[in-house]
Amino acid sequence: MVIKNGLYGLTKSASDSLKGSKYYNADLAPTSYEKRCWTAYNIAACWIGMNVCIPSYQMASSAITMGLNWWMALILVGLGNFIVLIPIQLNSHVGTKYGIPFPVFARVSFGLRGAQIPSILRSIIGAGWTGILMWTGAESLQVAMCVLFPSWKNFGPGMAIMFGIFWCMNIGIAYGGDKAMKKFESWSAPVLGIVCGSLLVWAIYASIHAGYSFTAPLTAVAKPADFNFGKTFVACLVANISFYSTWALNIPDLSRFAKDQKAQFNGQLIGMPGSMVIIAFIGVYVTGASALVFGQAMWDPNMIIESINSPVAALFGAFGISLATLTTNVTTNILPPANGISNLSPEKISYRKAVIITGIVVIIMQPWKLVADPSGYIYNWLGTYGALTGPIASIFIYDYYIHRKKRIALEELYRNHETRYWYKSGFNDKALIAWGLSVLLPVLGKFVPAFSVFSLYGWIVSFVLGFVFYPLLMKKEAGSLMEEKEEADETEDYQEDAADTFAEAAKAEN
Numbered sequence: 001m002v003i004k005n006g007l008y009g010l011t012k013s014a015s016d017s018l019k020g021s022k023y024y025n026a027d028l029a030p031t032s033y034e035k036r037c038w039t040a041y042n043i044a045a046c047w048i049g050m051n052v053c054i055p056s057y058q059m060a061s062s063a064i065t066m067g068l069n070w071w072m073a074l075i076l077v078g079l080g081n082f083i084v085l086i087p088i089q090l091n092s093h094v095g096t097k098y099g100i101p102f103p104v105f106a107r108v109s110f111g112l113r114g115a116q117i118p119s120i121l122r123s124i125i126g127a128g129w130t131g132i133l134m135w136t137g138a139e140s141l142q143v144a145m146c147v148l149f150p151s152w153k154n155f156g157p158g159m160a161i162m163f164g165i166f167w168c169m170n171i172g173i174a175y176g177g178d179k180a181m182k183k184f185e186s187w188s189a190p191v192l193g194i195v196c197g198s199l200l201v202w203a204i205y206a207s208i209h210a211g212y213s214f215t216a217p218l219t220a221v222a223k224p225a226d227f228n229f230g231k232t233f234v235a236c237l238v239a240n241i242s243f244y245s246t247w248a249l250n251i252p253d254l255s256r257f258a259k260d261q262k263a264q265f266n267g268q269l270i271g272m273p274g275s276m277v278i279i280a281f282i283g284v285y286v287t288g289a290s291a292l293v294f295g296q297a298m299w300d301p302n303m304i305i306e307s308i309n310s311p312v313a314a315l316f317g318a319f320g321i322s323l324a325t326l327t328t329n330v331t332t333n334i335l336p337p338a339n340g341i342s343n344l345s346p347e348k349i350s351y352r353k354a355v356i357i358t359g360i361v362v363i364i365m366q367p368w369k370l371v372a373d374p375s376g377y378i379y380n381w382l383g384t385y386g387a388l389t390g391p392i393a394s395i396f397i398y399d400y401y402i403h404r405k406k407r408i409a410l411e412e413l414y415r416n417h418e419t420r421y422w423y424k425s426g427f428n429d430k431a432l433i434a435w436g437l438s439v440l441l442p443v444l445g446k447f448v449p450a451f452s453v454f455s456l457y458g459w460i461v462s463f464v465l466g467f468v469f470y471p472l473l474m475k476k477e478a479g480s481l482m483e484e485k486e487e488a489d490e491t492e493d494y495q496e497d498a499a500d501t502f503a504e505a506a507k508a509e510n
Contacts, residue, residue: 028343207293399474
């Protein structure tokens with residue numbers, strides 16, 4: 001099973017023996033050695049591409065419209081992303097080491113069938129975000145068309161056509177697979193930096209030209225009359241944690257392509273928190289500039305571009321926002337539900353078929369309704385799904401690092417029934433119960449005022465409770481700690497025995 005450099009995979013004979021299994025297909029199989037080629041730059045560029053999008057821009061700009069000052073908003077963005085980066089980094093390890101995607105990793109702790117629950121939950125969230133960003137990108141195209149061709153405003157199907165065009169662009173790139181995504185993210189990251197820089201330059205120029213100082217936009221947005229510092233602080237912090245909480249689950253979808261653990265770790269450390277703070281600062285500054293220049297704090301760049309009413313700004317804005325939305329959607333939002341849908345029936349649904357199905361689900365979810373109230377939607381929805389996904393991340397971490405000592409019987413994740421990951425009829429009831437107990441208080445807080453504090457701290461509460469309930473329940477499992485150690489030793493022996501065979505297979509493949 002050993003390839004080299006601490007990376008594991010299946011031998012050709014093992015892969016051939018699994019082709020009749022209902023839990024196996026080529027897209028869910030461990031990544032081949034030749035595809036594990038992403039460097040720290042590729043991964044950092046991927047994160048930068050994911051971060052440069054309208055929702056990231058709006059995280060801090062929303063915070064200042066809710067009453068926080070600019071530096072507090074930026075601190076919360078940085079702190080929230082550093083916090084969520086910890087479980088993201090921890091759950092990245094298994095993807096790089098074994099080359100498995102998130103739905104397959106979920107089988108380790110939830111069971112071959114039970115893995116469908118976290119996989120479907122992540123797929124629904126991903127499809128929702130895909131639709132939101134598709135609609136946002138389509139709006140940027142619509143704004144450009146209306147500025148360039150004023151009569152387009154009166155053309156009824158115009159927005160539907162723009163959405164259709166942008167839908168095809170998103171699904172087309174995702175359909176190309178990991179190679180298309182790698183190339184797209186690598187060249188788009190520098191372009192996005194130029195676009196963001198240009199937006200900041202406009203804000204500085206417009207503010208100074210209007211007679212204000214360079215720092216004036218930072219304090220231009222007034223606090224609302226009903227501002228509550230404590231509640232707003234917590235809501236914004238949890239929202240920033242929850243923003244990428246889903247990636248604490250499905251980060252193996254990305255890290256499985258890394259060339260080694262160092263590449264995935266450094267790439268994420270460099271690319272994730274820093275770029276998020278930078279784009280947040282641009283959002284804060286530009287939003288403040290819009291308040292000074294147009295008399296209204298505009299947290300949506302499309303509104304600013306429309307207000308500028310310049311053909312050059314319209315074209316440049318449409319290009320920048322569309323590119324930013326594409327880079328985020330292709331990796332962050334389409335990839336996870338595509339893998340999750342493929343996992344529903346691996347022998348029938350390939351990754352590419354799953355991408356098309358994801359696109360259809362996006363249309364069914366009607367994203368134009370989801371974004372009817374962007375500010376409330378982002379914070380309320382982030383808090384809700386953050387609470388639902390928090391304990392899944394902690395269950396993964398405890399199970400992989402403490403319970404299994406980072407050892408997995410790789411081939412057994414794809415077999416029919418005769419595997420330690422079958423549990424009871426394919427479900428690990430301990431994981432399911434732990435998940436249910438962990439989300440109970442935050443979910444109750446959405447409906448029962450007495451429990452509202454648990455809802456306010458949603459992701460944090462459920463993540464911590466996952467670390468409490470899952471270990472307690474797993475202690476009562478039939479397999480004792482000694483049996484776990486024996487299983488780990490057995491797996492290690494099997495891996496060492498197969499090392500030479502797989503190394504030869506990998507060499508022949510190259």
